[in-house]
Amino acid sequence: MSLSNDQLRTVAHLARLELDEADVELYSGNLNDILAMVDQLNQADTADVTPMAHPLDMVQRLRRDQVTETDQRELFQSNAPDTERGLYRVPRVIE
Amino acid sequence: MSFHTLTVAGLADGLASGQFSSRELTQYFLDRIEQHDSALNSYITVTPEQALAAADAADQTRAAGDAGPLTGVPMAHKDIFCTKGVLTTCGSKMLGNFVAPYDATVVRQLAAAGVVMLGKTNMDEFAMGSSNETSYFGPVKNPWGVDAGLVPGGSSGGSVAAVAGGLAPFATGTDTGGSIRQPAALTNLTGLKPTYGRCSRYGMIAFASSLDQAGPITRTAEDAAIVLQAMAGFDPADSTSVDVPVPDYRAGLDAPLAGRKLGLPKEFLAEGLDDGTRAALEAALEIYRQQGAEIVEVSMPNMHLSVPTYYVVAPAEASSNLARYDGVRYGHRAEGVESLEALYKRSRGEGFGREVQRRIMVGTYVLSAGYYDAYYLKAQQVRQLIADDFSRAFEEVDAIIGPTTQGPAFALGEKTDDPVAMYLNDIYTIAANLAGLPALSMPAGLVDGKPVGVQLIGKAFDETGILNLAHQFQSLTDHHVARAEGF
Numbered sequence: 163m164s165l166s167n168d169q170l171r172t173v174a175h176l177a178r179l180e181l182d183e184a185d186v187e188l189y190s191g192n193l194n195d196i197l198a199m200v201d202q203l204n205q206a207d208t209a210d211v212t213p214m215a216h217p218l219d220m221v222q223r224l225r226r227d228q229v230t231e232t233d234q235r236e237l238f239q240s241n242a243p244d245t246e247r248g249l250y251r252v253p254r255v256i257e
Numbered sequence: 258m259s260f261h262t263l264t265v266a267g268l269a270d271g272l273a274s275g276q277f278s279s280r281e282l283t284q285y286f287l288d289r290i291e292q293h294d295s296a297l298n299s300y301i302t303v304t305p306e307q308a309l310a311a312a313d314a315a316d317q318t319r320a321a322g323d324a325g326p327l328t329g330v331p332m333a334h335k336d337i338f339c340t341k342g343v344l345t346t347c348g349s350k351m352l353g354n355f356v357a358p359y360d361a362t363v364v365r366q367l368a369a370a371g372v373v374m375l376g377k378t379n380m381d382e383f384a385m386g387s388s389n390e391t392s393y394f395g396p397v398k399n400p401w402g403v404d405a406g407l408v409p410g411g412s413s414g415g416s417v418a419a420v421a422g423g424l425a426p427f428a429t430g431t432d433t434g435g436s437i438r439q440p441a442a443l444t445n446l447t448g449l450k451p452t453y454g455r456c457s458r459y460g461m462i463a464f465a466s467s468l469d470q471a472g473p474i475t476r477t478a479e480d481a482a483i484v485l486q487a488m489a490g491f492d493p494a495d496s497t498s499v500d501v502p503v504p505d506y507r508a509g510l511d512a513p514l515a516g517r518k519l520g521l522p523k524e525f526l527a528e529g530l531d532d533g534t535r536a537a538l539e540a541a542l543e544i545y546r547q548q549g550a551e552i553v554e555v556s557m558p559n560m561h562l563s564v565p566t567y568y569v570v571a572p573a574e575a576s577s578n579l580a581r582y583d584g585v586r587y588g589h590r591a592e593g594v595e596s597l598e599a600l601y602k603r604s605r606g607e608g609f610g611r612e613v614q615r616r617i618m619v620g621t622y623v624l625s626a627g628y629y630d631a632y633y634l635k636a637q638q639v640r641q642l643i644a645d646d647f648s649r650a651f652e653e654v655d656a657i658i659g660p661t662t663q664g665p666a667f668a669l670g671e672k673t674d675d676p677v678a679m680y681l682n683d684i685y686t687i688a689a690n691l692a693g694l695p696a697l698s699m700p701a702g703l704v705d706g707k708p709v710g711v712q713l714i715g716k717a718f719d720e721t722g723i724l725n726l727a728h729q730f731q732s733l734t735d736h737h738v739a740r741a742e743g744f
Binding site (some may be wrong): 165174178182189193194195196199200201202203205212213215217218221225242243244250253 | 354467501557598621634
């Protein structure tokens, strides 16, 4: 399977990555090399194999529905690039 | 006194007998960092004030009679672990200004054991790399070849360079596909990746959550046992932490090896393994035979598919995990954008380096509609086949032995233009991550003056067994004692 430059631009859009147009060729070459290596997987016969969900056959643990975290909004927002009155500021979304 | 040539066990003894204080030790290592780290670039952040305060507290704890084996021992954390109030970058511009608001569980547990953190070590960006060249904070030099420009391996490159360079007695690392074992092999150290779920992942910045595991980077297996003792344990805050008792790792180190069966997968000796590394492995096998262990050839027919399996599973999980970096809540934010979508795209385009972007795109592609079955599902099936190979082998043998890498450290820049060639660095280490098994690399000698390692892979939760094997090897050999010249 080979990936075109246009497909690469679509993948970058899905991943919300802005690429320099000059890098598109490089990245699609890289991805094609990686996918060609990955194509070795087709050598394996996996007809009756259940896909692995967890290496140790574990089940999801449950916990009581109790509040265990304290409110640390100010501490957490101290890492935010732009906040106002406890809210995160972003560019206008609704016209 | 040359504190940096002592092991963790040796430092613990000296502290316990009052030969020196934690403050003296801590100041000594801070001075060594000041003196030598400009050549290695092994630290991203050094925390001298905090370290000296922790050292004084440790000395008081000891005076009060409450000291444990790690009380007052200096160390360094890989910069992937959140450390409250301290810059935590994960080697990325994206987190270049991120001050963690809480401690990772592993950090908290080691602090409770009394260690003194000297600082945070350099690493490949988001732990994606095998040479430490993808770090936003510049490459790390291998103490075994500073002038030759040798890479220290990766992604825990700063941690191994700090320990091998005598800038920390031990360090933490993380291993998703070999990121503890491969760099440990290239710098003559002992590196242990525990069983998946043995150490908490809480507060450890996520790369590929079904593979990531924290572990110790030390000079000796005995030191690894001491440090793992403090790192391991059940943590309700990590949904994949496993609730099984933590044994006394040090107590198992001296068990005799007579009758032990070690499996040597013939696939590990196929093309690609360099002659010197093969010879080092064979010498190690001979030591084990002399101790009464039996070396049995085993076959792991799907082993050769571990690299392609990994390069579907790991990027898929990474693309999902790294979706959280949006330029809104924390991390890098692009300036002067007009729309929310442009804010996301430009923040991520500017904040992530090339290798991270590559893997996010591979992951996005293999998870996208129409490709999911062909790639992701297929890889999870092959992953099961690889795990089955181990289960079959472990019906016959107690542990698996093989090389850690194909050869010794390579030069900076040698593989940066060819991602696939770089990925093959982890050809022997990835399978243990895919199967969730504990695995260790230990020093096995020098090839042209450069260290190589031998790898031991154990049954799930049998860290004791592989630490015992490594410790016995180290009590009969002196490879692990060799130090890089000038350090």
